[in-house]
Amino acid sequence: MKAVPSKDDLGRQPLILAPLRGVTDAIFRTTFAECFDGVAHAVAPFISTVRGSKVKPKLLRDMLPERNAHLPVIPQILGKDPEEFVTMARALFDLGYDTVNWNLGCPYPMVAKKGRGSGLLPYADRIATFLHAVIPAMGARLSIKTRLGRFSDNEIDALLPLFNTFPLREVIIHPRTGVQMYTGRADRDRFGECFALSRHPVVYNGDIDSLATFTKLAKRFPGVSGWMLGRGLIANPFMAEEIAGAVLTEEDRVVRFHHFHNLLMARYAAVLSGPSHLVQRMKGLWQYFGRPFANGYQVIKRIHKTRYPDQLKAVTERFFTDEARWQSDPPEGRLLVPLKKAS
Numbered sequence: 235m236k237a238v239p240s241k242d243d244l245g246r247q248p249l250i251l252a253p254l255r256g257v258t259d260a261i262f263r264t265t266f267a268e269c270f271d272g273v274a275h276a277v278a279p280f281i282s283t284v285r286g287s288k289v290k291p292k293l294l295r296d297m298l299p300e301r302n303a304h305l306p307v308i309p310q311i312l313g314k315d316p317e318e319f320v321t322m323a324r325a326l327f328d329l330g331y332d333t334v335n336w337n338l339g340c341p342y343p344m345v346a347k348k349g350r351g352s353g354l355l356p357y358a359d360r361i362a363t364f365l366h367a368v369i370p371a372m373g374a375r376l377s378i379k380t381r382l383g384r385f386s387d388n389e390i391d392a393l394l395p396l397f398n399t400f401p402l403r404e405v406i407i408h409p410r411t412g413v414q415m416y417t418g419r420a421d422r423d424r425f426g427e428c429f430a431l432s433r434h435p436v437v438y439n440g441d442i443d444s445l446a447t448f449t450k451l452a453k454r455f456p457g458v459s460g461w462m463l464g465r466g467l468i469a470n471p472f473m474a475e476e477i478a479g480a481v482l483t484e485e486d487r488v489v490r491f492h493h494f495h496n497l498l499m500a501r502y503a504a505v506l507s508g509p510s511h512l513v514q515r516m517k518g519l520w521q522y523f524g525r526p527f528a529n530g531y532q533v534i535k536r537i538h539k540t541r542y543p544d545q546l547k548a549v550t551e552r553f554f555t556d557e558a559r560w561q562s563d564p565p566e567g568r569l570l571v572p573l574k575k576a577s
């Protein structure tokens with residue numbers, strides 16, 4: 235039997251902004267929540283554990299409550315050492331966070347090879363030892379974000395019964411393996427099997443790229459405790475509103491996207507050191523922002539050639555005021571991967 239959903243899970247299942255390191259920092263989350271509706275909370279990109287008994291304030295800056303006033307957020311920690319994890323979790327608890335998420339999904343070889351993130355998934359014994367040590371000591375409640383395994387999609391079969399023996403807040407499942415990175419498709423059949431095995435609230439995460447995809451999944455898994463949206467929502471920031479039933483004109487979308495973009499850029503300009511950092515950050519975002527537009531590839535290409543903020547701004551202003559063509563029914567998967575010339 236499933237645990238009773240917590241208070242914010244009652245009623246409509248929440249839509250949750252996924253953590254994307256390098257994208258969904260506090261400025262992005264806050265600006266997003268000011269400009270778009272429909273997201274209940276976010277999970278923040280991971281903070282790595284550090285040695286020693288003190289956490290440098292710099293590491294916690296993004297999680298300061300005053301920087302996260304517009305959207306509730308759950309901090310995430312990446313690490314494998316129980317003592318270091320508890321130190322970080324307590325520092326976050328002291329900032330006022332009652333739940334902390336453990337990253338068991340990071341697929342990057344630099345992380346996984348060191349037995350962190352998805353690199354821990356083949357080792358149920360290490361995970362058991364970790365949870366025994368951490369849960370009673372950390373103050374806050376623990377939620378877990380996981381993939382199906384590192385090398386194989388059945389490593390999780392040994393983990394879910396183990397998770398069931400601990401008082402977890404929820405388990406967020408992205409049904410891919412670590413070695414898969416972001417290739418192939420999220421495996422919905424395996425998600426369904428894992429969902430059935432968990433006694434904890436389970437959040438679905440992976441490849442939600444349109445209202446149609448969401449609707450299909452919602453019909454198939456009506457009992458999940460939430461839906462986590464990443465790349466699709468960053469590319470189409472109206473997706474949570476669409477899921478909630480909003481009908482938006484193309485003009486609305488372009489005007490609101492324009493406003494969001496300029497606000498975000500102004501806020502980054504105020505905190506990033508130097509114009510090249512700003513340009514780099516905006517170029518990274520445009521890898522996503524271009525995707526919902528029929529002429530997105532062309533604007534990304536022009537943005538890519540800019541070197542200074544003023545040049546970038548000139549390109550984006552022209553795009554939003556004269557050129558942007560919203561694609562209302564993008565082909566499946568278009569919002570999830572970088573645009574190619576022909577798209």
Ligand SMILES: Cc1cc2nc3c(=O)[nH]c(=O)nc-3n(C[C@H](O)[C@H](O)[C@H](O)COP(=O)(O)O)c2cc1C
Binds near residue numbers: 279439440570
């Ligand atoms: C650039 C990038 C950075 C990511 N950073 C994190 C992270 O810090 N923590 C985490 O748990 N997942 C991270 N993820 C994974 C996403 O949270 C999410 O699980 C994944 O993108 C699948 O969901 P989606 O198909 O809705 O994007 C990252 C993904 C990408 C593409």
